[in-house]
Amino acid sequence: MGYGRFLLKRGVQGVGVVWGVVTVVFVLRFITPGSPIDTVAPLDASQETRRRIAEELGLNEPLYIQYLDYLWELLHGNMGYSYISSIPASVQVFQKLPATLELAIAASVVAIVLSIPLGVISATRRHEPADYAATSFSLLGISTPNFWLGIMLVLVFAVELDVFPTSGRAYGFMDSMAAITGPEPFFTVVTAWLASLVLPAITLGTYFTALITRLVRSGMLDELSQGYVRATRAKGLPETLVRYKHVLRNTLVPVVTVLGLQLGTLIGGAVITEAVFAWPGLGTEIIRAINARDWPILQGSLIVIGTGFVLLNIAVDALYAYLDPRVIAE
Amino acid sequence: MSEKDTSRRRFLQAAGSATAAVALAGCSGNGGEPTDGTQTTSAGGDETQTTTSPEETTERPEPETRDGYLQRANLHCHEQAPWVFLNRQYSVYGRSSDIEWEPRTDERVSAYAIEPATDDGDDVVMTQSQMDSGLDPQDHRETPTDNIVLQAYEGLLERDREGAIVETLATDYERLDETTVQFTVRDNVSFHSGDSLTPEDVAYSINRIVDPDVGIESPQVDQLIGVEGAEVASTDDRTVNVNLAGLNPIVFASFATYCDVMNKSWVESNDDAYINQNMEGTGPFVLSNYEQGVEVEFQRNNDYWDDEAAISTFTINSASESSTRVNRLLSGETDIAVNVPPQEVSRIEENDGSSISAVPSTRVLFNAMRYDVEPFDSPEFRQAINYAIDLDSIVENVLQTFGSPTGQPTLEGFFGHNGDIDPYPQDLERAEQLVEESGYAGAEIELVTPIGRYLRDVEIAQAVAAQVDELSNVSASARQVEFSTLVSQVTTGNIEDKPPWYLLGWGNATFDAIQTIQPLLASDGALTSYKNDELDSLLDEAQSLPSESN
Numbered sequence: 120m121g122y123g124r125f126l127l128k129r130g131v132q133g134v135g136v137v138w139g140v141v142t143v144v145f146v147l148r149f150i151t152p153g154s155p156i157d158t159v160a161p162l163d164a165s166q167e168t169r170r171r172i173a174e175e176l177g178l179n180e181p182l183y184i185q186y187l188d189y190l191w192e193l194l195h196g197n198m199g200y201s202y203i204s205s206i207p208a209s210v211q212v213f214q215k216l217p218a219t220l221e222l223a224i225a226a227s228v229v230a231i232v233l234s235i236p237l238g239v240i241s242a243t244r245r246h247e248p249a250d251y252a253a254t255s256f257s258l259l260g261i262s263t264p265n266f267w268l269g270i271m272l273v274l275v276f277a278v279e280l281d282v283f284p285t286s287g288r289a290y291g292f293m294d295s296m297a298a299i300t301g302p303e304p305f306f307t308v309v310t311a312w313l314a315s316l317v318l319p320a321i322t323l324g325t326y327f328t329a330l331i332t333r334l335v336r337s338g339m340l341d342e343l344s345q346g347y348v349r350a351t352r353a354k355g356l357p358e359t360l361v362r363y364k365h366v367l368r369n370t371l372v373p374v375v376t377v378l379g380l381q382l383g384t385l386i387g388g389a390v391i392t393e394a395v396f397a398w399p400g401l402g403t404e405i406i407r408a409i410n411a412r413d414w415p416i417l418q419g420s421l422i423v424i425g426t427g428f429v430l431l432n433i434a435v436d437a438l439y440a441y442l443d444p445r446v447i448a449e
Numbered sequence: 450m451s452e453k454d455t456s457r458r459r460f461l462q463a464a465g466s467a468t469a470a471v472a473l474a475g476c477s478g479n480g481g482e483p484t485d486g487t488q489t490t491s492a493g494g495d496e497t498q499t500t501t502s503p504e505e506t507t508e509r510p511e512p513e514t515r516d517g518y519l520q521r522a523n524l525h526c527h528e529q530a531p532w533v534f535l536n537r538q539y540s541v542y543g544r545s546s547d548i549e550w551e552p553r554t555d556e557r558v559s560a561y562a563i564e565p566a567t568d569d570g571d572d573v574v575m576t577q578s579q580m581d582s583g584l585d586p587q588d589h590r591e592t593p594t595d596n597i598v599l600q601a602y603e604g605l606l607e608r609d610r611e612g613a614i615v616e617t618l619a620t621d622y623e624r625l626d627e628t629t630v631q632f633t634v635r636d637n638v639s640f641h642s643g644d645s646l647t648p649e650d651v652a653y654s655i656n657r658i659v660d661p662d663v664g665i666e667s668p669q670v671d672q673l674i675g676v677e678g679a680e681v682a683s684t685d686d687r688t689v690n691v692n693l694a695g696l697n698p699i700v701f702a703s704f705a706t707y708c709d710v711m712n713k714s715w716v717e718s719n720d721d722a723y724i725n726q727n728m729e730g731t732g733p734f735v736l737s738n739y740e741q742g743v744e745v746e747f748q749r750n751n752d753y754w755d756d757e758a759a760i761s762t763f764t765i766n767s768a769s770e771s772s773t774r775v776n777r778l779l780s781g782e783t784d785i786a787v788n789v790p791p792q793e794v795s796r797i798e799e800n801d802g803s804s805i806s807a808v809p810s811t812r813v814l815f816n817a818m819r820y821d822v823e824p825f826d827s828p829e830f831r832q833a834i835n836y837a838i839d840l841d842s843i844v845e846n847v848l849q850t851f852g853s854p855t856g857q858p859t860l861e862g863f864f865g866h867n868g869d870i871d872p873y874p875q876d877l878e879r880a881e882q883l884v885e886e887s888g889y890a891g892a893e894i895e896l897v898t899p900i901g902r903y904l905r906d907v908e909i910a911q912a913v914a915a916q917v918d919e920l921s922n923v924s925a926s927a928r929q930v931e932f933s934t935l936v937s938q939v940t941t942g943n944i945e946d947k948p949p950w951y952l953l954g955w956g957n958a959t960f961d962a963i964q965t966i967q968p969l970l971a972s973d974g975a976l977t978s979y980k981n982d983e984l985d986s987l988l989d990e991a992q993s994l995p996s997e998s999n
Contacts, residue, residue, distance in 0.1 A: 153933030157940055161590045161668050162955075163968040163975040166942045171666050204583030204741065205721035211741060270772055278779050285776040286768055288743075397768035399743040406769070407579065407742065412933060 122440065125447045129436055133429045140425035141193065144418045145186055154178075155202050155412040176202055189418075198422070199415035208419035212404070216423060219400035221292055222323060222392070223385035225316050227378060229324025230331055235367075235374075237328070238335025242343065243362060253332060260329030269322040269395035276318060286397040288315050319396040323389055327381055334377060338370040372442075379435045383428040515698055518991035519865025519962040522984055523857040527870045530831035531970055531979035533816035533913065534872060536844055536852040537860050538904055538954065540810040543778045543786035543797045548573055548760075550785070552808040553610045554862070555706075555958050556592050558785065560600050560747065560763035561733045562610070570784070574764045576774045577787035580742050583725035586709035587658050590668040592956075596787075597765055600747050601641070602709035602730035605632050605651065606701060612811075612862065612960045614705040618646065618731065622704075624995065627696045632704075634687040638754045640712045641728070641735045648681045651689045653713040655679035664716065669707040671975075672959070676700065698996035702864075702959045733758040743767075778803050790904065791849035807851055812956040813860055813965065814852075814903055816896060816913060817978040822949045824889030833883035835873040837917045842875075847908045858965045864996065865962025881920055890922040897948040899932035910952045939976050947978055963991065 156172050164172075173179045177188070192199065198208035234257075241253035277285040290298075290312040298308035342348065343366055351361050386401065393402035401420050408417040440447050512518045526532070540556050547570035550563045558575060565571045579593045586598040605619035616622070621633040638646040658667040659676045675697040682688040693700060715729045728736040731754070734747035747763045766783075768774045775793045777783040779800050789797060789805065797803045818825035818834070825831060840854035856872035859865050884890050894917070898910035910927040917925035938946050939953065953976075957964045971988050972980040 153931070153937050157933060157936040159668070160940075161671060162936065162940060164668065164671050164940075165975060168666070168668075168670060169940075171661055175666050200722070201583075204581075204725050205585075205588070206583065206725055206741060207722060210722075214741065273773075273776050278776050281780060285780050285782060286773045287766060287777075287782075394770055395773060397766070397770070397773050399740070403769070404742060410933075411582070 122444075122447065125440055126433075126437060129433050133433050136429050137422070137426050140429075141190065141418075141422055142186075144421045144425075145189060148414050148418070149182065151412075153412055155414055158410075158412045159202055193422075198419040201413055201416050203411050203413045203416075208415040211416055212401070212419040212423055215399060215401045215404045215420075217291055217293065218288055218398060219386055219389055219393070219402060221316065222319055222389055222398060222400060223382055225320035226323035226327065226385055226389075227382055229320050230327040230381075231378070233324070233328040234331035235335055235371075237332040238370075239339060239362070239367060241332070242336045242339035245340065254336075257329035257332040260325045260332075263325065265322055265326065265391045266395050268325060269319070269392055272318045272322060273395070282314075283318050284311075284315050286395070288312075288399055290315070319392050319398055322395070323385065323392045327385070330381075331374060331377065334374055335370060338373060339366060342366045342369050376435055376439070379431055383424075383431045386424055386427060512990075515991045515994040515996050516865060518987050518994070519859070519966075520867040522966055522987040522991065523859050523865060523867040523962060524870060525981070525984050525987060526966065526970060527857045527867075529828050529981065529984075530835050530873075531818060531820060531981075532858070533818065533831075533834050533838060534840075534855045534857065535814040535816065535838075535909065535913070535952075536840065536848065537855055538810050538812040538814055539807045539848075539851040539853075540787075541789045541791075541794070541805060541807045541851050541904075543775060543789045543793075543803055544806045545570075545778060545781065545784040546802045546804065548784050550806070551610060552806050553608075554612045554808055554811060555608060555960075556595075556810050556812075556956070557599055558596050558787070560760060561758050563763070564759040569781075571760055572762045572764070573760050573785070574766065574783045575785040575787065576777050576783040577765065577767055578769055578771070578774070580765075580767045581745065584728050584736075584739065584745075585665070585721070585724045586711065586730070587654070587667045587669060588665050588721075588725070590672070590707070593767075597745050598709065598728070598730075599732070600734040600763060601728040601732040601736055602711070603732045604704060604708050604710060605634075606705040608705050608960075614701060618651070618710050622701060625690070628693045630691045630693065630700055631682060632689045632691065634689060635754065636687060638731050639752060640715070640731055641750065642712065642715065644712055644714070646710065646731055647713075648684055648687050648689045650713045651710055652679040652681050653716070654710045655689075655691060655708060657711070657716070658708060665721070672707045673703050676703075696993060696995065698992060698994060699864075699959055699961045699963060702961050702996070706958045734763055737762075788904075791851055794849065794851075809853065809860070809862075810956070811860065811958055811960070812903070812954050813855055813858065814906075814909065814952070814954045815855075815858070816910075816950060816952050817947075817969070819944060819947060819949045819978045820980055821944060824887060824892040824894065825949055827887035827889060829883045830887035830889050830892070832873075833880040833887065833920070833923070834917055836876045836880035836883065837920050837923075838873070838913055839875040839916060840872050843909060843912050847905050847912055851904070858970065859962035860957075863957070863960050863962055865966075865991070875916075877920065881922055884920065884922045892922075893924045894926075894950055895948075896925065896927045896950050896952060897935065898927055898929055898952040899935050900929045902932040903952075903954040906952060906954070913952075942975065944978060944980075961996070963988065 155176065156169050160169050160172050177185065200207055201211055237253045237256065241250040244250050273285050277283050290308050295309045295312050298305045348361060348366060351365055389400060390402035390406060392398065393400050394406060401424065405417060405420050408420065512521050540552055542552050544550060547565065547567045548563050549566045560573060563573055577593050577596060581594040581597040582589045582591065584598060586602040603617045605617060606614050606622065607617045609615050618635050618638060619632040620635050622630065624630050632651065634646065634648045634651050640646065655676065656678050657663045657665065658669050659673055660678060675694045677692045677694055679689055679691045682690040710731065712729045716724060726739055726741065733750050733753045735750045737748045738746035744764060744766045749758045749761050751757060768777065771788065771790050771793055774786040775789060775796055778786040778797065781802065794805055797805055818831050820826055844850060844852045844854055854872040856870045857867055896910050896914050898906055900907055907929055914925045914927040917923055935951060938948060955965055955969060967988060968974040968976050970977060970979045970984060972985050
């Protein structure tokens with residue numbers, strides 16, 4: 120099987136998965152308690168008002184008609200309109216996506232910057248105090264609840280020391296880019312953008328730091344016991360070069376894969392962090408949509424997240440296949 | 450109520466007392482169900498007091514006024530106890546010392562009432578728990594959106610801080626006959642775009658709410674109930690006639706709460722999505738930036754028909770986490786933090802630049818008991834549960850004094866409130882005795898409560914269940930459900946779908962008893978858990994009389 124056919128196959132599989140996601144989120148709507156009418160209509164609305172609202176939202180049609188309608192509209196790029204605000208779901212969802220992407224990427228950077236040195240230290244100083252310190256740190260990272268860490272960081276660095284804003288997102292990446300030519304001073308905008316990003320990124324990144332530290336540690340230990348390490352050492356290569364040029368490089372291949380997939384998890388899993396920091400991203404939007412039973416927004420958000428996950432998977436597969444053609448044969 | 454109205458009401462009350470003294474037409478007060486006769490009761494503000502003993506049938510003079518009927522309805526509810534009466538909820542705000550501002554009873558925050566106290570107070574930021582559900586002022590009915598749209602949109606009538614009706618875009622309002630009321634539209638008012646306000650805009654705005662064929666299905670239609678439509682009476686003297694299905698005593702109170710006026714041509718030339726992201730009102734602030742779900746920014750309207758606002762900009766953003774809202778206030782990022790929970794109060798009080806402002810809200814919290822299922826079909830049992838509860842302790846310990854105990858559906862200060870009714874005192878012995886009398890000794894009951902919908906709802910429900918459980922002959926527990934689950938059970942229009950005993954809160958922004966008792970306790974109420982002919986006839990009588998308040 121050639122590389123092109125491999126990609127095509129993966130692409131077709133991806134479309135199937137996305138269709139599955141669409142179907143599942145559509146079905147969820149009917150097995151979830153609470154009707155959107157209850158949240159759109161006031162509590163004391165008459166049954167007549169309720170009936171009219173159901174009609175207006177298209178909820179009185181048979182299930183399969185609603186499903187086929189939804190698929191048809193989706194194929195034409197229409198995710199429907201928010202039950203609550205009447206704004207197109209696609210507009211509302213894609214407006215919130217950049218904030219979440221920024222947060223996920225920043226959290227990944229935090230995770231990489233912290234975890235790789237920690238993993239290397241604990242692998243190369245196995246069973247020494249440094250190793251115990253690093254493993255303890257990662258254990259702590261995994262077991263600390265995100266919301267608690269977030270609130271503590273805010274109390275210390277925002278309320279007490281006043282170095283970062285407590286919450287919110289005054290500017291985004293695009294605002295910073297626009298400030299290059301725009302009327303607002305570039306430096307101020309970029310500083311404000313980054314300052315608001317620091318605390319949520321650390322909060323969200325810590326959990327993944329722990330995860331990746333352990334991955335780097337075990338990967339590196341594996342590699343260090345390989346034959347080629349003994350060979351390079353026998354050649355008389357300095358230990359630093361052995362560790363960082365050869366061993367670490369090989370360790371990082373699976374780490375990159377995990378990071379790629381984690382980015383998808385981060386996008387979907389930033390909900391709690393977004394709530395603590397009032398971060399205007401998809402997570403906040405999803406919570407709001409769940410509370411309001413605003414199904415078009417909820418479906419739209421889940422489809423975007425699901426599709427993003429599928430695309431990341433395909434990209435990782437494609438990269439793997441490119442680097443290691445044996446994957447295609449399998 | 451304006452001053453004039455208040456004095457008129459007092460006059461009518463006095464007149465009512467005089468006639469009530471000679472009116473002997475009896476009203477049994479029993480409604481077919483035995484009442485707890487040993488309690489000292491009074492029949493309402495405009496009536497003479499009557500003390501009844503167990504042997505006596507309660508005889509009370511027929512009320513003369515709408516106020517009297519509503520007070521009697523409240524007395525009936527107190528005696529028959531269709532609810533466990535809990536508390537009035539307070540609105541608690543954190544406020545920075547950069548501004549001068551006092552909160553309003555109806556939970557709405559108008560930036561027009563804010564004044565700068567320091568140089569930093571000119572640009573004011575408010576953080577509430579959620580953002581708007583779209584900017585169309587007629588396509589919503591909940592406080593977070595009200596707070597946003599009221600900065601830019603205005604109604605014909607509005608309310609002042611105490612809840613009294615004031616003229617806004619109407620300069621005059623009157624009842625022409627039973628089915629017609631007339632508003633005179635203020636002259637020289639312009640929309641933010643510069644278009645002048647016309648009577649046609651006003652009539653169109655009313656019709657857009659009450660007539661689903663004019664654009665949208667407005668959730669405010671049930672607030673303007675009985676309003677059939679509006680038409681321009683005369684453009685020369687700027688009057689608009691509103692047609693009613695019948696006498697509607699609270700029509701002006703309703704207009705003072707809902708019905709913002711929109712620009713007809715602007716609405717007609719834009720789609721729903723645009724109207725929900727832009728504003729074209731007549732209010733003291735002009736929308737300058739809208740980021741859906743994130744932030745709304747207003748600037749002072751320099752062409753406002755009344756005095757200009759004292760502050761230059763007003764920004765509203767949101768944080769669903771209460772600790773985040775408080776942190777924003779403490780670090781000076783926001784000037785008003787809405788909905789501060791009791792456990793966060795001390796952090797704000799201890800901070801130098803901030804303080805707490807609390808005001809009794811329009812929301813009452815109660816535990817509804819279904820009249821049609823055992824053991825709640827017994828009035829004695831329902832009273833027993835009320836006697837089992839220590840309301841003062843709940844207010845003090847669970848709400849940390851940000852609430853006040855209630856003994857009737859209508860809150861103090863509302864039209865129809867019965868000032869002679871005190872909340873049930875805690876009396877365990879009496880409660881146990883009443884349970885025995887009801888024949889339901891040994892009953893096991895379960896209180897269903899929503900989670901996090903009202904201030905400390907779960908904690909209140911747990912306290913109630915624990916206190917009832919103290920009775921030797923009743924065992925009680927609390928069960929938590931998601932609010933939307935409870936809503937889907939209570940709104941079906943069928944009493945049998947509701948849990949037998951559940952906690953609910955009810956906000957009533959019209960300041961009139963009818964908007965609480967009618968939907969929740971009348972036989973045909975949208976959310977009723979109670980049915981009683983006497984209460985129904987009291988409400989019918991009340992609705993057949995014009996309100997003394999307007």
